[in-house]
Amino acid sequence: MGLKSKLIKPFAKKIARDIDRWSADAVGAQREVYQKLMSKGQRTAFGKDHSLKAELPYEAFRDQVPVRDYEALKPYVERIKQGEKDVLWPGLPKYFAKTSGTTSGVKYIPLTKDSMPNHFGTARNALFNYYARTGKGHWLDGKMIFLSGSPELEQAGQIPTGRLSGIVNHEVPSWLRTNQLPTYKTNCIEDWEEKLERIIDETAKADMRLISGIPPWVQMYYERLLERTGKKTVKEVFPNFSMFVYGGVNFEPYRGALEKLVGQRLDSLETYPASEGFIAFQDDHTQPGLLLNAYSGIFFEFIPLEDIHSDAPRRLWLNEVEVGVNYALIINNNAGLWGYNIGDTVQFVSKAPYRLVVSGRVKHFISAFGEHVIGKEVEEAMNLTVAALGGKVTEFTVAPQVSPPEGGTPYHEWLIDFGERPADMAAFAKRLNEEMAQQNIYYQDLIAGHILRPLVITPLQQDAFRNYMKSQGKLGGQNKVPRLSNDRKIATQLLQWKA
Structure with a gap:
């Protein structure tokens, strides 16, 4: 065990205990999150428009705050871009996560000082929980690749703006920066094929132990790495490589090809991040599904998929969901998204604790x-x-x-x-x-x-x-x-x- 993994081990165990505590009463955790959102939301322009109050019952909230997509939220976002404070959440956002929309063109999703721990903190907690549950933490003592978008940010009004994966680069703590690859300069390269070559330049001779990214692009990295090094498997290049972290894409269609390239089956950790919030993560490798992130600044609602285009859809909170039903996922969070349809559909596979799988996209x-x-x-x-x-x-x-x-x-x-x-x-x-x-x-x-x-x-x-x-x-x-x-x-x- 290296120094870093040894020092982090007690903290990892505390994280795992915390997860056990709130996941055992996820409904209570959601109730607490809801109350905190109402308390702060009432002080915003959106809150005044929709009569939010600190003690507002959920049933009243459901009646007063309609489900909305980005087009319906956009007028509030434009006010923020013009410099107005206290619009969707107290103060100004720390960042805008820029994503591509369909009818809306570019979407600007607010990220606030209050919501940033949901993004980076959940990713950290998922990894530390894995360490605490399995005892496998030597990946902390070597290099880690995070295949992400460019961390270069532009300005939308007064707000630094970029892709979420690039923004997260700015939030990496100092204890992790010495482990992180590729370098900031390489991450800023926009052209993927050129970026891939520079990543290989920087990583081919490093002690790589953890790789994180979307499976199809990780596969491209593996293939090019083997071409460049002349090795038969990734494990020959990185003997200490032991952990693959992914999210956003079902891993199973890629598993066979990736394991053949690596040369063996690796431990993996599945996550469910989105620009709108870090929704869930794999908490137990022996159980199916991802643990709903019920105590991290997001109050979740669920609409049965057959109701999603209804003028008056049924809106349920966690206490009302059932296993095996397809739900459109609606979030209310501490970045100022209210009744926001993120476009994903989910199914619960367990209610003790609340674990789910991503079943698709509302529009796909x-x-x-x-x-x-x-x-x-x-x-x-x-x-x-x-x-x-x-x-x-x-x-x-x-x-x-x-x-x-x-x-x-x-x-x-x-x-x-x-x-x-x-x-x-x-x-x-x-x-x-x-x-x-x-x-x-x-x-x-x-x-x-x-x-x-x-x-x-x-x-x-x-x-x-x-x-x-x-x-x-x-x-x-x-x-x-x-x-x-x-x-x-x-x-x-x-x-x-x-x-």
Whole structure:
């Protein structure tokens, strides 16, 4: 055990005890968070507009504060950008996290002094909790890679503004900076391919022990690292590498390819961060799901997915949720987001403690025929099919083919970049279709009723998804291709790399 891991061990154990305490009474923790939000929210322009009070019952809050997206929040954000204080939260935000929107263009998500511990503190707590539970902490005694966006910030009014992953670089404490790679200068490079080369320059001979990033971009790093070093596995390059931290993308479709590149199975830690808040993290490697971050400045609400487009959707708080139901996730937080729909859907897998899985995006689904297929279903079907029949899938997306150019019945088209093709493609497609029917009863009914014919697989060239992201100016960072779409915009672009 090195000096740093030895010094941190008692603190890690305290963190784990704290997590045990609040997760055992997550409903009570949420009630406390709600009361703190009301106490401060009443002093803001938003609070006055919506009659927030320190002792406001949740039922009244639900009636007074509508669910909103960024467009509805934007007028308040514009006031902040013009220098007005106490708009959404007391004072001014410390940062704006800049994200790309759809109808809204660029979105500016406020981050405040009160909310920053939710972001960096939760990431730290998740790692220290892992150390306390497993006894594995030697990753603290070597170098760590955090693949992130550029930390260079611009100004939106008086507020420093940039990508969340870049902003977090400014919050890294001094005790961790000596471990962190790449350097600030390299992290500022915008072009992903150039940045990747510089990262390898800085890391190839370092004592790398932990790597954090979105799986597809980590895979690119591994592949290029092996090309540059001439080694067969990442473990040959980094003998002490023992920990992979990821979030934002389901790891399972990438697991086989990444483990082959590394040369063995590594311990991993899954997190659920977003610009709007750090939602959940993996607290127990023996249990499914991620622990809801119930005591970190966010009061959560949940709308059953079938209600999300209703004029009066059912809004539930933690005490009312059920296991196995798809919910749209709504947050109220100490950065001044109120009734805010972040666009994700979740399912609880446990209520003791409250653990969930991300099931998809509200806007990422296929329902061209009323089937309402979601991301969790296509990923589960793919994982089960690969496990049964073999092959390796690097990346995939699904789109409806409503008017097949060859004529005939519509179908779902699966565009797949195979790292290794299955031995029998027809059998693979048949099994995948069967697994989808098991995942979604509406899809099953449409197949049985000959409204849809069984899915069609279109193999793509190697690196098709990377080439697509590059063509869109979104290569690297936190960008990822949606697993499924209700139109053919992405599919049409990808077909130029048809195998």
